[in-house]
Amino acid sequence: MRISELVERTGVPLATIKYYLREGLLPAGEATAATRAEYGEAHVRRIAVIRALTETVGLSVQKAREVLRLIDQPRDSLFDTFGQAIEALPPEVTPEATADYPRARAVLEKLGQLYDPRFAAVAQLERALAAAEAAGIPLDDARLAVYGPHIRAIAEFDISRMPLDDATAAVEYAVLGTALHEPVLVALRRLAHQDVAARRYGVAPPATPPASRKSARKSPRARSRPKGS
């Protein structure tokens, strides 16, 4: 297909697609002449992945390029490739093999997991723990005792679904699965918060910002004090 069709299919402006081509996020089409190139389904999907990484995961174009590069040209081992991909994900940390991450170390020890300061995710965890602590909501033992096992169960499932027969597919699954399911998990938690709060305290759905207060009546569901507690 021609580039104009790519624009139609993806909804991404032509100038932006050209920008992605320039920046090396999108491979060039197969040139059929000096001013003509052929694009395929792979390009359509690639653009979708680019937008997913930048808009939904929140990566910069530069970081998205790093992630895509790892998928296209993986390291020797899947484990290394995966580690490199994590380094490109937010929050951005400057990895230092010699640094110590006391909060992350303590957490990992309590979980019985290996502490290795070379893992970018260790520095990311340290930063997240420090941020929560500074805001007055540290990750205490009780909370860790809940978060740890549930998150681990999720991770075990993720790994169990990794395609083992195809190395390329495995890399893609590992990298994109880790990155793209994060927004899903986060959104599910936010919705669960709202649902639990509504059921527990019997709160009505919120009014739309400019709208009326009586709109809460539109929901026949859980209003005043429906359930437990």
Next chain:
Amino acid sequence: MRISELVERTGVPLATIKYYLREGLLPAGEATAATRAEYGEAHVRRIAVIRALTETVGLSVQKAREVLRLIDQPRDSLFDTFGQAIEALPPEVTPEATADYPRARAVLEKLGQLYDPRFAAVAQLERALAAAEAAGIPLDDARLAVYGPHIRAIAEFDISRMPLDDATAAVEYAVLGTALHEPVLVALRRLAHQDVAARRYGVAPPATPPASRKSARKSPRARSRPKGS
């Protein structure tokens, strides 16, 4: 304390603190004279929260201001306040009460949760689901059956720890807890992935980027099970 001490305590440059003051993220100190003001511990903590929201959660300064404003001046109900806060969190969505979010709706129905398109998190979930789908890793039923209950258990714990006696503390806990524990959960999942993969497939810790390849030998762990293909 004076502003210079605020600079020392937080490590944030003076010009940046003035910028936060200008932008309304940080309340002004108590003016003691035309060119003198007194700052307190609340300001120190506030700056830490600002940095946590911008650097770790990834909010823009504008969105951080919205979140902080909700903490300072909550809506009528905690539920409304919380909903508004979620709207400021990434991924950024333009909420439309009339829109339909089919993927999110299907997921919520399977989970037995209320679907209300006015919840910003519904639009956020829709976007996350669409992104994963476009990248070739949709949230199928099996995965949802795992993610859903575990995330819900986490959310239940979160809510159970909400302070009930103090309305101000409750708002702060709800808003900051939702936002600031997300990076923690995400980092824990990434680390769990690495740990599970290492245990299951016996992979050595990764070499530091510029370093030697033989560092893989440093792990005494087994190298069994050459993975697929």
Next chain:
DNA sequence: TGCACTGGATAGCTACGCTATCTAACATTG
């Protein structure tokens, strides 16, 4: 032959998050 479309190159634009400078009003110190 005419014309819309294309790849490729380059320049420009807007928003963001600071950063730097200036001024006048103070406080503090000796």
Next chain:
DNA sequence: CAATGTTAGATAGCGTAGCTATCCAGTGCA
């Protein structure tokens, strides 16, 4: 009391990111 240094407040500038717009000449198609 004078010298010194800090401060609030205002304004201007700066570097990066992520596009966006324009131009040009080669090309396919009618």
